[in-house]
Amino acid sequence: MELRKGLEDIAIKETSITFIDGELGRLYYRGYSIFDLASFSNFEEVAYLIWYGKLPTRHELDDFKSRLAEERSISDEIASLVKRTAKTANPMDVLRTSVSMMGLEDKDDGELITKSMKITAKIPTIISSIQRTRANLDVIEPDPSLSHSENFLYMLHGSKPSRERSRMLDVGLMLHIDHEMNASTMACLVVASTLSDIYSSIVAGISALKGPLHGGANSEALRQFMEIGSQENVEKYVLNRLSSGQRLMGFGHRIYKSLDPRAKIIKDYLSKVSKDEETQRLFDIATKVEEIGIRILGKRGIYPNVDFYSGLLFHFLGFDLDLFPTIFASARVIGWSAHVDEYLKDNKLIRPKAIYVGDLGKKYVPIDER
Ligand SMILES: CC(=O)SCCNC(=O)CCNC(=O)[C@H](O)C(C)(C)COP(=O)(O)OP(=O)(O)OC[C@H]1O[C@@H](n2cnc3c(N)ncnc32)[C@H](O)[C@@H]1OP(=O)(O)O
Numbered sequence: 001m002e003l004r005k006g007l008e009d010i011a012i013k014e015t016s017i018t019f020i021d022g023e024l025g026r027l028y029y030r031g032y033s034i035f036d037l038a039s040f041s042n043f044e045e046v047a048y049l050i051w052y053g054k055l056p057t058r059h060e061l062d063d064f065k066s067r068l069a070e071e072r073s074i075s076d077e078i079a080s081l082v083k084r085t086a087k088t089a090n091p092m093d094v095l096r097t098s099v100s101m102m103g104l105e106d107k108d109d110g111e112l113i114t115k116s117m118k119i120t121a122k123i124p125t126i127i128s129s130i131q132r133t134r135a136n137l138d139v140i141e142p143d144p145s146l147s148h149s150e151n152f153l154y155m156l157h158g159s160k161p162s163r164e165r166s167r168m169l170d171v172g173l174m175l176h177i178d179h180e181m182n183a184s185t186m187a188c189l190v191v192a193s194t195l196s197d198i199y200s201s202i203v204a205g206i207s208a209l210k211g212p213l214h215g216g217a218n219s220e221a222l223r224q225f226m227e228i229g230s231q232e233n234v235e236k237y238v239l240n241r242l243s244s245g246q247r248l249m250g251f252g253h254r255i256y257k258s259l260d261p262r263a264k265i266i267k268d269y270l271s272k273v274s275k276d277e278e279t280q281r282l283f284d285i286a287t288k289v290e291e292i293g294i295r296i297l298g299k300r301g302i303y304p305n306v307d308f309y310s311g312l313l314f315h316f317l318g319f320d321l322d323l324f325p326t327i328f329a330s331a332r333v334i335g336w337s338a339h340v341d342e343y344l345k346d347n348k349l350i351r352p353k354a355i356y357v358g359d360l361g362k363k364y365v366p367i368d369e370r
Pocket residue numbers: 006212213214215217242246247248249250251252253254255297302305306307
């Protein structure tokens with residue numbers, strides 16, 4: 001039997017959701033280039049596209065947007081869980097437990113996508129409640145007249161965001177909606193393949209996304225830029241980090257062997273927007289880390305991934321650093337659930353094998369004789 005560590009280069013399903021060309025650095029959702037979607041589309045439209053497989057008509061989109069907006073409020077029990085834990089717990093743990101509670105509360109026999117819409121609508125309410133509770137600010141109720149991204153920033157800051165800022169969040173979220181068979185999507189599928197429920201799958205997805213090799217890298221990448229402090233320190237920092245066997249966070253990818261197109265899109269956005277002094281300083285450090293990182297690692301196909309610049313984008317929009325993976329999760333729920341839905345159409349229990357390398361036939365020794 002062949003051992004494929006990390007299931008590298010193993011396909012576990014056919015999909016019509018997302019295609020990645022890792023050599024050329026291209027990404028397509030339902031056949032549409034991510035560059036076009038980031039330029040011309042918006043979060044709700046791409047969510048519809050991923051879930052239903054086609055771009056909506058105007059009427060379908062309006063209906064979809066209001067259905068999503070209606071579901072933004074969270075129960076008193078979840079609100080009180082967030083209040084009790086926001087100041088001390090890791091935000092991904094708060095989110096994971098909140099989604100688990102949503103599962104307890106949802107008594108409907110609704111369809112998987114309807115349930116996933118509810119989760120998607122509620123996560124920004126949870127994230128902004130975490131940040132505001134920690135800052136001893138009042139939690140702000142969602143405003144159904146605003147778009148998903150406008151409302152997200154409104155609940156975070158308590159005032160309606162500029163068009164530029166809500167557009168930046170919208171693009172950031174769109175880029176995170178799906179990414180084929182990444183580790184967290186795989187975790188969702190393992191759970192779903194036992195015919196468990198969608199809440200349990202999403203809880204597994206959040207758990208897998210939390211780690212620093214996956215969605216947790218966005219916080220780590222920004223922490224790295226903060227630690228570096230100034231452009232002059234970049235070269236020494238990168239060389240020290242790599243020579244001591246540590247990884248450059250936000251660099252490297254299982255599939256991309258060239259620049260992740262999502263990193264390019266976020267970088268382009270950040271370079272055009274007028275930035276406060278601190279964001280400008282961190283952006284200058286990041287571009288220098290990118291340049292030196294590519295000089296050293298590029299020949300091995302190790303380039304910046306989405307997490308390299310996304311943290312800077314979320315920081316610019318005013319999110320706390322440790323909330324970044326929760327923002328990633330807020331968008332990825334759509335990809336996770338779409339893949340679960342697709343997989344269940346032709347379900348097969350996921351149960352790979354392990355190659356046994358231990359001894360056999362050992363003699364059992366009673367406890368007092370050991
Ligand atoms: C949304 C996302 O999940 S994108 C990924 C976010 N994660 C990160 O940014 C964390 C840093 N990156 C990494 O750890 C890796 O690139 C991963 C885990 C993302 C993908 O790695 P894999 O495909 O499993 O490759 P693997 O971990 O085996 O690394 C292959 C080689 O490249 C090196 N390498 C990979 N990434 C990096 C990096 N960021 N910095 C330095 N070296 C790296 C490894 O040290 C290894 O070297 P070796 O062959 O000499 O031992």
